[in-house]
Amino acid sequence: MKQTKFFGLNMSALFIIVLGGLLLTACGTSNSTSSSGGSGGGSGSSGGGSSSCASPPKLSKTTGLKVGFSQNENTGPWRLAETKSMQDAAKAQGAQLIFTDAQSSASKQISDVDSLIAQKVDVIVLAPLTSEPLAKAVQDAKAACIPVVLIDRDVDHKLASPNKDYVTFIGSNFVQQGKLAADWLIKNTGGKAKIIELQGTTGASAATDRKTGFDNEIKTAPGMSILASQDADFNRDKGRQTMQTLLQAHPDVTAVYAHNDEMAIGAIAALKAAGKKPGKDVTVVSIDGERDGMNAIINGELGTSVQSSPFFGPITFQTISQYASGNKIPDWVVVQDLQYTKDNVQQYIAKNAY
Numbered sequence: 592m593k594q595t596k597f598f599g600l601n602m603s604a605l606f607i608i609v610l611g612g613l614l615l616t617a618c619g620t621s622n623s624t625s626s627s628g629g630s631g632g633g634s635g636s637s638g639g640g641s642s643s644c645a646s647p648p649k650l651s652k653t654t655g656l657k658v659g660f661s662q663n664e665n666t667g668p669w670r671l672a673e674t675k676s677m678q679d680a681a682k683a684q685g686a687q688l689i690f691t692d693a694q695s696s697a698s699k700q701i702s703d704v705d706s707l708i709a710q711k712v713d714v715i716v717l718a719p720l721t722s723e724p725l726a727k728a729v730q731d732a733k734a735a736c737i738p739v740v741l742i743d744r745d746v747d748h749k750l751a752s753p754n755k756d757y758v759t760f761i762g763s764n765f766v767q768q769g770k771l772a773a774d775w776l777i778k779n780t781g782g783k784a785k786i787i788e789l790q791g792t793t794g795a796s797a798a799t800d801r802k803t804g805f806d807n808e809i810k811t812a813p814g815m816s817i818l819a820s821q822d823a824d825f826n827r828d829k830g831r832q833t834m835q836t837l838l839q840a841h842p843d844v845t846a847v848y849a850h851n852d853e854m855a856i857g858a859i860a861a862l863k864a865a866g867k868k869p870g871k872d873v874t875v876v877s878i879d880g881e882r883d884g885m886n887a888i889i890n891g892e893l894g895t896s897v898q899s900s901p902f903f904g905p906i907t908f909q910t911i912s913q914y915a916s917g918n919k920i921p922d923w924v925v926v927q928d929l930q931y932t933k934d935n936v937q938q939y940i941a942k943n944a945y
């Protein structure tokens with residue numbers, strides 16, 4: 592059979608050369624992806640492309656770190672205190688902190704993390720808004736070989752897990768916080784109360800777990816019942832508005848459990864506007880221990896606030912430094928909290944309020 596020739600080569604030879612060239616190009620591409628993932632997914636990270644990243648990705652740099660901090664929102668005393676704590680600790684460590692504010696949007700927080708990845712940070716500290724959507728941000732960082740440390744809220748472990756997809760979760764025991772608030776309420780109402788529960792942001796681990804801890808404990812006291820339980824987004828004004836609405840449906844309420852102080856302060860305002868006396872007609876309990884919450888305990892309107900520390904800076908940088916030095920980090924670095932009541936709040940307000 593007659594063969595067509597190109598530059599003196601027959602078609603079979605040409606096909607072999609072209610195929611070989613394509614294969615070489617493909618190998619070259621995959622190698623370059625690997626190495627760019629290695630240096631960079633983060634300038635101080637190690638490992639190759641997503642397939643060759645360690646689980647979780649390693650951090651080989653111990654000094655001069657470029658740290659990305661993805662905050663889920665930056666309003667309200669608790670969030671502002673957390674952000675300041677991170678900024679102060681970064682400064683003390685000589686680290687560069689690149690800050691992003693997701694403004695309460697899960698999709699913005701995912702793109703914020705993607706932008707930190709593009710800026711080749713060494714490590715990402717993520718305070719996830721909600722636990723399912725933000726698992727994607729963890730996986731994006733892992734694919735770029737950048738280690739992630741979660742602070743204050745966790746992600747769904749079915750979608751991303753500690754010591755595999757991310758380094759660790761540093762945070763409070765939210766279930767225990769809810770339980771402590773319930774125990775105090777049972778004790779201080781003689782085990783008899785009709786409760787309105789104001790929940791934090793739906794899908795946030797802080798809200799899910801605080802509800803679980805409280806609701807399960809309340810079930811152990813037959814005289815306690817939850818009249819209504821509604822999301823008020825950890826926000827003072829939403830707490831006030833939600834309480835105002837729920838009060839109309841449940842004027843017989845005798846207790847309020849708010850998942851944070853901001854919503855409790857809002858609920859106290861709504862109770863007063865409806866002619867009820869918080870602390871007398873209605874017992875209010877909450878979580879956080881911000882300055883306004885502590886002052887409300889002092890003036891008798893708030894019964895207790897279980898502390899949830901926002902001061903993550905020092906422990907986060909300490910954990911990062913231990914990880915960079917090759918130490919094994921536990922899946923959960925548990926933050927130990929206090930519980931404020933009228934008996935001890937004066938002793939802590941100067942040091943712990945924010």
Ligand code: AHR
Pocket residue numbers: 669670743744797825850851852853878879899
């Ligand atoms: O995740 C912690 C919670 O989030 C705090 O209790 C609350 O005030 C904040 O918005």
